[in-house]
Amino acid sequence: MFRALRPAFKSPDKRELSSLFLYAAVAIPFFYLPALLYGPHTNFAVIDNWRFWIIHLWVEGFFELFATVLVAIMFHQMGVVSTKTATRLIYLDAILYLSAGIIGTGHHWYFTGQGTLNMGLASCFSAMEVVPLTLLTLDAWDFIKLRKAQCSTCGQDLAWSQKWSIYFLMAVGVWNFVGAGVFGFLINLPIVSYFEVGTSLTANHAHAAMFGVFGMLALGVLVFCLRAMQSDGTWKEMEKFIRVGFWGANVGLALMIILDLFPGGVIQLWDSIANGYWHARRLTFLMGGTYHKLEWLRMVGDVVFLLAGALPITLGVLRSLWKRDLSPTP
Ligand code: HEM
Ligand SMILES: [Fe+2]
Incomplete structure (x- = not known):
């Protein structure tokens, strides 16, 4: 570097x-x-x-x-x-x-x-920490406005060519708020942590914050660089891979959370409060009942994430490397 x-x-x-x-x-x-x-x-x-x-x-x-x-x-x-x-x-x-x-x-x-x-x-x-996180979420709102911003003298859309990197940055702002701000805060108080530490609500927060923020950010930067390597014409063909990938990754991650990690975490926390921490982490608890059924359900989110998110983005990257027709500006 x-x-x-x-x-x-x-x-x-x-x-x-x-x-x-x-x-x-x-x-x-x-x-x-x-x-x-x-x-x-x-x-x-x-x-x-x-x-x-x-x-x-x-x-x-x-x-x-x-x-x-x-x-x-x-x-x-x-x-x-x-x-x-x-x-x-x-x-x-x-x-x-x-x-x-x-x-x-x-x-x-x-x-x-x-x-x-x-x-x-x-x-x-x-x-x-939730204060700067909320400020960053307000940034997401600015990104939305930025997408529509026009140059005052030339009338051209300022960030039009980088539309999909801005979408990924908007996703970073939203997941920062939900994953880190809400789900992180949820498990942050000592009294909650005492019953919860290291259970599914931790994984719920970790997935939403880690991939939601830094995964999406990495993809945003990737798209930013890919776009700089291609002319408008070449990019038009390529855009659909990124569009599908963007929605696939976001919807897939949201489904993992809605179908399994969050409800599973709540069930486990409930069990920990009712029967003790040891009980909520026993193999018999983890491998049975509603908790286990939800884990199977999670496969829906995983499949959407992989097939509609990871796959199209990978194909798009390979295609971009093959078809690139501009050298990036220094
Ligand atoms: C983008 C920002 C964040 C990311 C990527 C993130 C990621 C993670 C990860 C991966 C873990 C699990 C670590 C492990 O057990 O090995 C974790 C745990 C935790 N996070 Fe965050 N986090 C973020 C922000 C926050 C914020 C803002 C709060 C609180 C206001 C928070 C509160 C917690 C707590 C209390 C734990 C411990 C839970 C436990 O050990 O059971 N996190 N975080
Ligand atoms: Fe932390």
């Missing part, structure tokens, strides 16, 4: 955004390093401490920061925001996200021996 960005560091207009992009990218492998601090014989509480140092600080810290920088740069490339606005947005997001997100790490350590101070601070600060 450094090699690719080096020319941009020389231009005063591009220097700041490019360096922020590089720092945000470097933070991701850097925060993986704690994985080297434990081994198979380390105490479980210590392992869990470092494990969430990685997971949490990635997904609720540096991935979010990277996503903001990336989206700001994409909009800057499309010509719809100035360098100044893009840079301000990145700093604001970094302050809001990292201040709540770093102390919020402790919402994974409620029951790993870190005491009540951690519980109090972490539950409050992680609850505050």
